[in-house]
Structures are given as C-alpha cells and as structure tokens.
Amino acid sequence: MSKLIKLKKGFDIKLAGKAKTEVKSFPSVKTFAIKPTDFVGMQRPKVLVKEGDTVKAGTPILYDKKMEKVQIVAPISGEVVEVKRGEKRKLLEIKILADEENTFVQFEKYSEADLQAASKEKLVDHMAQAGVWPQIIQRPFGIVANPDDNPKSIFITGFDTHPLAPDYGMLLKGQEQYFQAGIEILKKLTTGKVHLGLDGSKETPVVFAQTKGVEITKYTGSHPAGNVGVHIHHHDPINKGEMVWTVNPFGVAQIGKLFLNGVYDASKVIAITGSEVKDAVYTATYLGACVDSFVKGNLKNEHVRVVSGNVLTGEKINRDGYIGYYDHQISVIPEGDYYEFLGWMKPTAEKLSYHKALGLLSFLFPNKEYVLDSNTRGEERAFVQTGVFESVTPMDIFPVYLLKAIMAEDYDDMEELGIYEVIEEDLALCEFVDVSKHPVQELVRKGIELIQYS
Template sequence: MSQDIRVKKGLNIKLKGQAALTTAASSRSAFYAIKPTDFHGITPKLAVKAGEEVAVGDVVFFSKGNDRIKFTSPVSGIVKEIKRGAKRKVLAIIIEAKSEDQFKDFGTANPLDLDKEAVLEKILESGSFAYVKQRPYDVIANPADSPKAIFVSSFDTAPLGPNYAYALKGKEEAFQAGINALTKLTEGAVNLAVDGSEATFFSKIENANIVNVYGKHPAGNVGTQIAEISPVNQGDRVWSVSPQGVAVIGELFLTGKYNATKLVALAGSQVNNPQYYSLAAGQNIQSLISENAEVNGSRVISGNVLTGTQIGADDFLGFYDNVISVIPEGNEHRFFGWLPFVGSKSIHSASKTSFAWLNPGKEYTLNTSLNGEERALVVTGEMEKVVPLDIYPLQLLKACIANDIEKMENLGIYEVAPEDFALVDYINTSKIEAQQIIRQGLDLMIKEVG
C-alpha cells in the first residue's frame, strides 16, 4: 500500500557544492569522540575510565535517567580522555583508535522470528537505540513506550543534503532487515517516505507503508510527514529513525555487529571536490577538511547549513550528521544592502527583493551573514509560507518566549521539532533564532508536563 503527500509550502535553497555521487578514500582517524551533547536531554553515566580498552559495541556511557539506553564505542581503541566542562559536565569521551577494529558479538537473528522484547533488547544492548527518536519533544525515545507509528524519511530536501539512496548503496539488505526489526516495535505502521519524483530501492522495501512525497523543503523532514499521516496529540508517541540508523539496526541483526560507519557527504562552495567519504560516527575530520576544503574564511558545519552545528576544522563528526558543510563566513557587508535589488544578482532571497525568483534553478554561493540585526517580532505572514504544518508558527514562537504552557499546547507544540523552524530562521526579517526558541519551549514542556 502506498499514498501520496504533496507539500505546497516551503522553500528550496540551491547552494553550490552539492556532493557528487562518487566516493573518495579517507584515512582512518587517530581519534574519535562520543559527545553526550549530541543526545539532547541525556545525562551521561560513564561506564569507562581513561586508559581503558574498548571494542566496537562496548558501552561507553548510559543514560542516568534510563540505564537501558546505552551508548557504545564506534571503534576499537583506548579511552584517551574524558573531556569535561563547567561543573564537571561530560563534553566528550575521546578514544584513540587502534589500526583495526574488533567487534563485540551481539549474535545474528531474523527479527521477524523474534518477539518485541527480544528485538528491543538487542537494539538497546548494541547502542543502536540512540538512532530512535520520538515526537513529541524530538529526543531519544523511551523504550518502555509503545509508539502508535514509526516514520523513516528516505530523502533529504535540505540545502546540500545527502542522497540516501547512494549513501546506502550495497546496504539494501541491511535496510530491509532494519525495517523488519522496527515493525516489531509498534502496533501501528512503519511509514517509509520516499521522494515521489525519483525511483530508488526504497520504493521496493517490504513490510512498510510507502509514502510518496512531493514538494519543496521541508518535504523531506519527518515532522512534515508525521503531520500529514499521524499527527501527534497530547499523550501520543511517534518514533522516527534516520535511513542510516535503520541500516545500522539491520546490520546488527544480519551480522551481530554494531557498525557506525557510514557514507558522509562533504559539501559546500568552499570544498574543492564535493563528494562522499566513509566515516564513522564521531570521527575526527581534521585531515579530511584540510585536504579537501578551503579552511580560511570558512565555516565548517556538522550537518546541513540550516540545522547543523558549527564545529572547528579539527573537530569531530556529530553522531546524527550525514553531511559536513563548508561555506564562506559572513564577514562582508553589502553596500546599501537594505535597499531592494542592490547586489541582488549574487544573493538569494525568499522575497522578491532580489532576482532569485526569476531563476529558480540557479545555484548560489551564500555565506553566514544575517544581513541585519535582531528586531521586533511583528506579524508579516512570511513564516506561514515556509511552514507546511497545520500550526500558527508566529503565535507558537511568542507562546514559547512567554513560557505560556497552555498556549503552547493549544498552538501545537507537541507536533514540532526545531528543524521544522529552520526555514523560519532563514527567511524571517526579525532575525530571531526560531529553532533555539522552539527547543527551549520543548525543554519546558518536558520539565513541566513530561
């Protein structure tokens, strides 16, 4: 069974430097990092000390709030350092990698032959459950919950987003096994969203409700798809898993190994030859960036340019990130940039104050400049044009700023995640940090409502 979704609201931002569908060799990093800050809402309880030896799949830390949720090592090596911040907060566990990996054996199994508890326990023990996130709140799911549905979005419409069909080439069997495992975790459907305009192996996956999605970004966001198929109300739980997370879970059942290695796109206008590289979660990217991108005057982002995290050129790949974006820093100013059409041939705009709307297929070299300062949050109607969810985005932002829980509930806080407001950050003339405001609102709901 399949169904169609057509997303009419949104905005495509075409940037120069899209990764070509080729894979280049990358050297094994000397150091890897597991960062608890990648897992929002998780307070880590360490299971290792500096100097201890770990294999791939060994537990490094677990959630203090739920010890069933474990986080395991992506490589074999020695725990080099426990990096801490203020109040001894654990910022990262640094692992010095060995030349070859040794894998902890979790045992092979056909998930279709197991019951829910057996499937869930294997996923939890391996650390693969970190890939399972929930709505509401956009945090790692509670394994004790029974979600009404599970969603997987097999395509990314964000600027410079990776091509998952290419990234998972050769892992089709593992992806199918992952879908089979997910069917055991919900009484509802496993919904697999595919790009309706492109034929890929995702459309042939069994035991999933195939959803053909058409439209502009954020058509590829799982939140957009959930809102159309299974909206989240108070008390509901809906889980989501990234395509590469599904493949990791599937490979666990096929081989008995936790394999956190994935194809990651190195993209952006500051990259010499944008393409894919095989990297493990938490891998140090210093040599990759220095050899393939212009570092001076650039911003390196782990993730896409709308929702990613700024990192140093000698930092580590984020756990959930499947693209490293390198774009120019916004340290230049447009002369009379506040006037319509000034310098508009070289800039992109969602409004008609530039010529971008005359050439929708043109690729742009955009920098990080905000082109303005933060100002009053006023009613303009612009946010509604890029948020396809059935909510009032401006009013919800105001409710979050005011910490008005009742209004937040009435305005749809349970349906949203920060990424659903990424385009608001890009187009709004008030220059507010909409994603940050939504994240603070969600954190308040977790604290007060749970």
C-alpha cells in the same frame, strides 16, 4: 500503490557545492568521538570508561542515568585518549584513538526465523544493550525514545531536502538486506504501522524500492518536504498524550546489521559538501569521525565555517572537530564575520532571499546555485508578523503565534498551537526567512522543554 501528497509551501535553498555521485578515499581518520550533546535531553550522563582504557566497537562507554537501560557504545576499537569536560564539569566529548584494525564486541546473531519468533521485549533489550537504540527518536520532543514506551506508529523518511543534503541511495548502496531486516524488527516495536516517506519527484533508490512491510507515502514539494515531522503531520498527527517514533534510514540499516551480523557496525558514508571545498564527494568512514582528514588540503580558502550536518540545522565545529552522531554530511561555507553597510538594500543576483523586495534578482534565476556565507545581515529586532512563516511551513499550524506563545510561556496556547508536532528542524526555514532575525530554533527547543518538564 503508494499515496502521493503534494506540498505547496516551502522554499529550496540552492547552494553551490553538492556532492558528486562518487565515493572518494581520504587519509585515514585517527580519532573518533562521542558527544553527549548530540543526544537531546540527556542531562545526567554517566561515563563508563576512563582515559587509557581500551575498547572495542560496541563497548559501552556512556549512558543516561534517567534511562540506564540504553547504552551508548564505542563506534570503533582503540584507546580512550580523552574524556573532555567543560564548565561545571559538563561532559563534552569522549575521544578514541582508533586501532589500525577495527575489532568488535560479539553479540548474538539472529536468523530470519529468529527475528520472526523473537518477542518485542527481547528485541528491545538487545538493541538497548548493543548500542543501536539511540537511533530511535521520540516525537514529541525529539529525544531518544524510552524502550518501555509504546508508539502508535514509526516513521522513516527516505529523502532529505535540506541544503546540499546527501542522496540516501548513495548512503545506503548495497545495504538492502540490512534495511529490510531493520524494518522487520521495527514492525515488532509498534502496534501501528511503519511508514516510509519517499520523494515523489525522483526515482526511488534501490534500497527503498525493494522494501516490504511498510506503508509508503510519496511527497513532492520544496523543503521541508523531506522532514519526518511534515510526514507525521500529514499522515498521523500527534495529539497530547500520543507519541510516534522516528528512525533515520542509516539507523534502520544499523539495527539490521546488529541482528544479522552480531556486531555494532558504525561504518557510514557521508557527504562532504559546500562551496568552499575543492572536492565535494562522498566518503566512507565511521560515526563520530574527526573531520580534519576531510577538510585539510581540501579547502578553497582558509576563512570558512565548518558545519556538522546541513547549514540550516547543523552545528558549527572546529576543523579538527567531530561529525555529529546523527549527521551524514559536512557543510563548508564562507565565514560571515564582517559588516556590510546597507548590504541588504543593494540589488544583486549573488544573494538569495525568499522576499522579493529584498532579493528580486534572485527570483530571475530560479535554478541558480548560490555561494552564501554565515552573515545574518542584521540583528534581532521587533517580531514583525508578515505571514511569511506560514508560507514556508507545510503544516496546519501558525508558527508566529506558536513562537509568541513560547516567548510568553503560555502553556495552554503552546499546546493548542501545535508544540507537540514540531522540533527545531521543522521551523528552521522560518529562521532563514525571518526579517526580525529571531533564534527560531532556540525558541522551539525552549518551548519543548517548558512542556516536557512542566
């Protein structure tokens, strides 16, 4: 029987534009891209291809010189049309023009008996060379895991509570066999347990209901109840010198596909969301797809912000930009590049605020869905301690003191106040409710890097 944890802290940002439970086809995506910036901590990328090269799905195109064993591979077959660099020749994107028919590099297939008999070392080497290893993220620090490390446990979260987050039941429909195979492989990578976190307030998706060999914990509560960092904190907290690994359910299924089918399969279902799209639906594509095909002709107006991922933690991209390696949704909201004189003082039911003094009318309509833009309605100012950060963080840490320790570069206090337990997404809600308008997520990453490289 699964354990139930009821979280009382948090806040749901209810936006208009949630994807309908249907999968729709859009015009074929012509180009795909791998962005080294998606891999946090990658400082020395080595490109293995050049413009004009032809690749198959699974062809190595990139690796980090600090971890040469781990290959990042092409998501589809086609021609490398651009290796885009920025200032100081920083690698930004490797673009691939897709073939009409996708072809694959053929890797070794494993039967169920083969998986049971294979050693950890063999499984790890296969995953690293075939391109699925980057799906495994290390905590602390939120970086791609080192294959040579040994985590005390592995965590998978089977639901997402970010604004307009997709339903994993839709993303993984029909992939029960691959998800279970991925679980069997992950179990061999740790001496501890594989944990699966589920939403205790909703019916469990089929893909998770049939999963065996994992320890299931259910959570109820507002966002960030679906964050894997919250699950780790309440089930197996990280102390200095310890580490756990986390894997998104898509990554688990992708690992299973590699071993059962012998190919690197980057096909995925994503959600197209936001108040500014005409048709908020799910669609099937491949990792790294250009979003132009999904937004062209599908916008209610032209002055919008396109975000790869969710509006709290996602990345702003151009309309012809590419969806991030770890993202499963596109969010389109109104652009907020305007000034509103004393706008925060006007009582209205059209603005959502966590603070009752600033958004009283929004509390009268708890189930209302809002059309919010990217305007911050203020600039950075003195760091006011209000206690609100703690009220939206369902973890036994003190976010304000932690952030101040980061700003002061006090290493001892950072460690004592929980820097090993958080990454940007865990305190992203603090940035939303912060009346002082501080870049909380940037501060968290600064603190992580100070500790990581000290």
